[in-house]
Amino acid sequence: MLAISPRLGELLTRATQTPDFETALWKMFSEYVELKLAVLDETISSFEKKWGMSFDVFSRKSKDGSLQQDPYSWDVEQDYWAWEEAVTLKHHYETLQS
DSSP, X not given: OOOOOHHHHHHHHHHHTOXXXXXXXXXXXXXHHHHHHHHHHHHHHHHHHXXXXXXXXXXXXXXXXXSSSOTTSHHHHHXXXXXXXXXXXXXXXXXXXX
């Protein structure tokens, strides 16, 4: 069983406008996941706009050499890792949400 201070419990229920701590915690968690997904969607969209393709296509073109840029250059690798992270985290948070 989780124990929290009465002050924290009151803050959570007041901030979420819910009647009890458990409901407040679920609401905060749910809203946190929604916010994370919104940020990740924005990140993914910006990469899709920048590169004009989805991450799957970008990844495939990076591997088969048809990207039109050096896939091992600093900028391309940085985009690859940040984009892959956003896609992976989005999948993770979507799993938590369901």
